[in-house]
Amino acid sequence: MISSLAGVLFDGFAYGMLLFLLSVGLSVTLGMMNFVNLAHCSFAMVGGYVTVSLAAKFGWPFLATLPAAFIAAAAASVVLERTLYRRLYRASDLDQCLLTIGIVFISIAGYAWFYTTEQQSAPMPSWLQGAHHVGGMTFASYRVFLIVMGLLVTAILVLLLERTRFGAQVRAAVDNQRMARGLGIDVDRAFMITFALGGGLAGLGGALAINVVGLDPTFALAYLVYVLIVVAVGGLGSIGGSFAAAVVLGISDMAGKYYFPWLGAFLIYLVMVALLMWRPAGLFGKR
């Protein structure tokens, strides 16, 4: 009983970290810049396919492909930001939704064209396969790795946005653009970098997700719901909120499937509804 509970908590936490890595980028762009980017998972897909290509075709080690996935997705998001997104910063939510969902469909068709609709996988190094056994419990190596990555990304993001000059500029630009411009902050640049950061994080999440959920062109839509749930429950623009929401949702999903399998995946939605009724702006939401 105790060991099964611990197992559920560990697996749920690791699953939560995966949700967090996939969604934190959206939390940054949606929360900081108020841009409804439904194409977030398309950027995740960029990262995923970069990792697959480099690891499977060119034989790069998995770890080395992760920064490449980050950079490629960040670059792709900068290009889109410069050419399309920036025109819609002041547009209504609906316009932003329409544009970005269109990008989702284009990305799905594009990837189906170049990579076919086949499931892709990336070879894993042996130290990320299998599991560690400690005191009658099993800890899957890749899940331990996910947890480490999740914590690392959280720490870096919090430090970057709360403790650096750049973070202060971004927050200022979001809160009051005119004032920020008046103070000489290059708002355009701050937004571009923020957007690149959000896209890059999505790419990293996409690359890390391959080994758990696989990768095919429908990824951009299939995981969008989970990502939106995490961001909504966590509260817009709050890194800590996304972290907490992802952990709560991951663990409740895992516990639901273990203890009440007939409820299946529905529990995650129940938890979402309950949390949002309790705190409509999300766990750590301000608005």
Next chain:
Amino acid sequence: MLRIAFAVAAAFAASAVSAQQTIKIGMPLTLSGQFADAANQMLNGAKTYMKMHGDTVAGKKIELITKDVGGPAPDVAKRLSQELVVRDNVDILAGYVLTPNAMAAGDVSSEAKKFMVVMNAATSVVITKSPYMIRTSVTLPQVMETFGTWAATKGGIKQSYTMVTDYGPGHDSETAFTSAFKAAGGNIAGAVRFPVANPDFSAFVQRAKDIGPESIFIFIPGGAQPAALGKAMAERGIDKKKTKVLGSGETTAEAALKSMGDTALDIITAWHYDYMDKNPLNQKFVKEYQAVSGGRNPDFFSIGGYDGMHAIYEALKKTKGKTDGDSLIAAAKGLKWDSPRGPMMIDPETRDVVQNVYIRHVQKVGNELVNVPFDMIPMVKDPAGERRKKEAAKK
């Protein structure tokens, strides 16, 4: 001399009725969405057949017309099938990856009296929807009941825990396997159904492990899930030497084996086709298929498409190019041929596929993971179809 006369006559006849020069085959397929890969593989299977056997039969050119259904959408499948019949004047309907789509289109075939070839849609009852329908894929009871009986008898397994995806084919497989397994003396330790959208299986696997059954029976759709499930099993430390893992062909399909790696070893599956099969016909098919598909290997969708085209070609040869539903279905009933999957037949009574079911386990051959067949049940009919036949006879 006679031949030349025939050819001249045929040429005249053809030019006289120019609309009859081509035979159009309408294929409503899920070319986009979640099942796009299945549809592409099926279409490539059909195209491979046409590449290997030419695109003219009985003096007429064969033309494929595809439409995108977009997913499990019976109303769309029905509307597109109607449009194909009414507007594009197709002579034959073919394709159909998904059961609900095939069921809905069955009405069109039945009312318009059009020959219809189901190249996948594996739920048994599909075939009853139109008297002009044949199936060239597989039925779930055909494989899963056979597997259940095999497991409890030759497989020497006395107990099983079933884990299936919570959707139609999953329920059918669960019922088929469970009933046959119990009838042959096995007992079921428990059952669980996964939600259709399920990225992570570890909780379900942990539960199975805690129950500790002698074997686990799995049915999940192809795609990302087999690999995710396989990894969850490896991570939870399910030892396949102690707890046997039984599944359908999807569980250990090519892409799944690749991403599962060595964790797939020793999974036992029952299925009707594998691209690694060594018979010369299959090796030739795989080579041609790779040229058509840009390097992909065929899977069970491809072989359904390939054999579906074969049935169409052979039926057209027998009718000498006549395309009305009655002539074609009469010609298709009882067709027998050697497919890359092995010998197969269209049952003259039920119009359903009859074929060998192979029991395979995943082994390492050289450096590759392969489904190695180690047992075979010859020429299995769809047991659900046989039961329907008996009930009809009673009435």
